[in-house]
Structures are given as structure tokens and as C-alpha cells.
Amino acid sequence: MNHETVASRVESVSMASGIIAGISAFGATVYTPTGLSAVGVWLGIDDEPMIVILAPWLGDIATAAGVLSGCTYFYSQWKKRQSKRNVSMAESSESD
Template identity: 45%
Template sequence: MTENPNKLHDKVAKRAEDVAMTVGLVSAAAGVGASLAAPTGLTALGVALGITSTPLIVTAAPIIALAATVTGAVSGGAYFYAKWKNRH
């Protein structure tokens, strides 16, 4: 590595922040899509009875939200690690 190893943690923290923000935006879009596509009325009754299937976005939204939560936690950890490392 030709870069200063002391600044590597700053780059990692910045990259983790970028990824977390991107996944957060995707999660927000998936949440809006899921709320619009969620079955209501007789369609919801059909889903409850197993006659029709749930839209994919409604099924995927919690998984995408979990990914946003995990990447946010990793980003936060990387941020505070970089901040700690810069002080020492």
C-alpha cells in the first residue's frame, strides 16, 4: 500500500457511510412501494386465505430494511472507530 495507513480508517468510514446511505434510500423507496402495493380489501382477504400471493415488494421490504439497519450500524461503528483513531 502506498497510502498512509493512518488515513485508511477514514476512507473505510467514508465508504461505509456511502453504502449505508445508498441502502437507506433503497429501503425508503421499497417501503413506499410496499405501502402502495400492499393488498387491501378483498385482495387482502385472498392473500390471507392463500388464494393469491403477496406482491414481491411487500415480501422484500423487511429484508431491505434489515440490510439498511445493518449497514447503518456498520457505518456508525466505522465512523466512531475513525474518530477514535484520529484522536490517538
């Protein structure tokens, strides 16, 4: 598969996971137990909302996807420069 295509697809996945993590962080902020319900969660009588439990995991996934996206971007840039260098070297050796 073409390195530019891979970099583009990984970037799209990274952006989508970042958006999902942002939405889940907002949801966790809204649905975090407060007052007596927070005391109930602390005592183990009541459960935390699932969004509050999943928000940190989704943030970690978005971070990992961002790191992977950055790596594929720089790999793609390196391959572009390498191919340009090889083409220019081939042209200069042909003209000699």
C-alpha cells in the same frame, strides 16, 4: 486501507441502503393488497407482491449498514485522536 476511506465508503453504502429501504417501504405501502385481494392473500389463493415481502428485509439491511457505518465512523475518530496524541507526545519529548 486508510481508516478514513473505509469509514467514508461504509457511510455511502449505508446511505444508499437507507434510500433503497425507504423506497421499498413506500412501494410496499402502495402495493399492499386491500379489499378482496387481501382476503385472497389471507386464504392463500393469491400471492403477496414481492415488494411487500422484501421491504422488511431491506429495512433490516439498512439498519445493519447504519450500525456498521456508525462503528466505522467512531473507529476513524478514535484513530485520528490517537495519532494526534502520538504526534503531540513525540513533539513534547523532542523539545525536552
